[in-house]
Amino acid sequence: MLLPTSLVGSYPQPDWLIDREKLAGRFPPRVRARELWRVGPEYLEQAQDDATLLAIRDQERAGLDIITDGEMRRESYSNRFANALDGVDLDNPGTALDRSGHPNPVPRVVGKIRRRHAVEVRDVAFLRANTDRKIKITVPGPFTMAQQAQNDFYASEAEMALDYAAAVNAEIRDLFAAGADYVQIDEPYMQARPEKARAFGLDALNAALDGISGNTAVHICFGYAAIIHERPNGYSFLPEFHNCHVAQISIETAQSNLDTSVLESLRGKTIILGVIDLADPAVETAETVAARIRRALPHVDADKVVVAPDCGMKYLPRATAFGKMQAMVAGAALVRAELA
Helix, strand or coil: CCCCEECCCECCCCCCCECHHHHHCCCCCCCCCHHHECCCHHHHHHHHHHHHHHHHHHHHHHCCCEECCECCCCCCCCHHHHCCEEEEEEEEEEEEECCCCCEEEEEEEEEEEEECCCCCHHHHHHHHHCCCCEEEEEEECHHHHHHCCEECCCCCHHHHHHHHHHHHHHHHHHHHHCCCCEEEEECCHHHHCHHHHHHHHHHHHHHHCCCCCCEEEEECCCCCCCCCCCCCCCCCCCHHHHHCCCCEEEEECCCCCCCHHHHHHHCCCEEEEECCCCCCCCCCCHHHHHHHHHHHCCCCCHHHEEEECCCCCCCCCHHHHHHHHHHHHHHHHHHHHHHC
């Protein structure tokens, strides 16, 4: 179908599962943050499964075509995977600057980065067993993980990023084998640090995709609207993805009022088009969403567009997130009817 709809990845976790006030009062954690969970460890997996079922059903009720697990099992988009790898000293974190220039506790790399076991395969199997729609799962990207780590082992960040890429590549293969229809790699730090992204980030991302035949996406953004309030009106790293092996590129256009002519440089790629403003607590009208979709269509073929929010929805109130999903589906339907 034209203009299928999907989340970028996350959906708000219930208040009974996670302390949302603590979550909102800090930058996304890079090391494990188990203090965020309201449920004891002996019941946590069961509670996360129940929350995932709620996220699946909300997406289905809203009418989304491609369903995610809502990232209910994660404290942040990256820390669960990054801290499950060999080579990281979990007991003695390091420090690195986040994209706003503040120091944060991060994984301290003291040995060779290796994936010792699958991290998200059960997540995909659970999602596949509980919906008959297309499904998508997300993994953090090798460049972003390298920027969110203190390197006490490798000769260079580029070398470290390639080992992160090997771990991501192995995970992606297992995620497709477990039933994923789409796997998205989250690489927000390519926008935040474009010079390094050009120097070695794209090579690492391509290495993560090497030999992968499934439908892959990369998400690049300006940061969560709840945390990063000032947004540029254009990307510092976007046309470079034309030379990337990835099939789909997830961008935000609503919050930044992006000049969509930049999409001309990505002709041939599928664009996951962000049309929901996560900085605005008001739920968009269907016509507002439709106008944001129409804005992009002179620059990307309609059969190469997936309609989505600008970024992950995890910081929104659940009622707001659900309303915005409904508006997104209704807006896509308006434009789909026009194109038909």
